[in-house]
Amino acid sequence: MRIKIVTLLALSTAALWFTGCDQGRAQMGSRESNLLGIAKIEKDNYGPTTANTFAVHTDELYKRKNFSGDRVTLLWGLVTLKDY
Structure with missing residues (x-):
């Protein structure tokens, strides 16, 4: 048993x-x-965007100091929101 x-x-x-x-x-x-x-x-993606997209940077929308580097692509690459 032991x-x-x-x-x-x-x-x-x-x-x-x-x-x-x-x-x-x-x-x-x-x-x-x-x-x-x-x-x-895409998290932590600091790569360049292609020429056939409307790129919007978050620093153009509002003032911020701590950027995350995230990139959100909408509608199959038509609009790209970049946080850097």
Whole structure:
């Protein structure tokens, strides 16, 4: 009976040890979301936009100091909202 309890305790401890938290080092999802091309959200994207889009910068709309670098593309690339 003791062997069963020790084995169960050892397996439980090993399961908790190997499935532990990684302190936030793993990336749980992609940096891009796409809703059928109608709305596309890209996080931390400081790349240039193409010439065939209406690019709107958030600093043109209102004054801000902490930019996130996100880019939202609407209507299959017709309008691009850039936060940088």
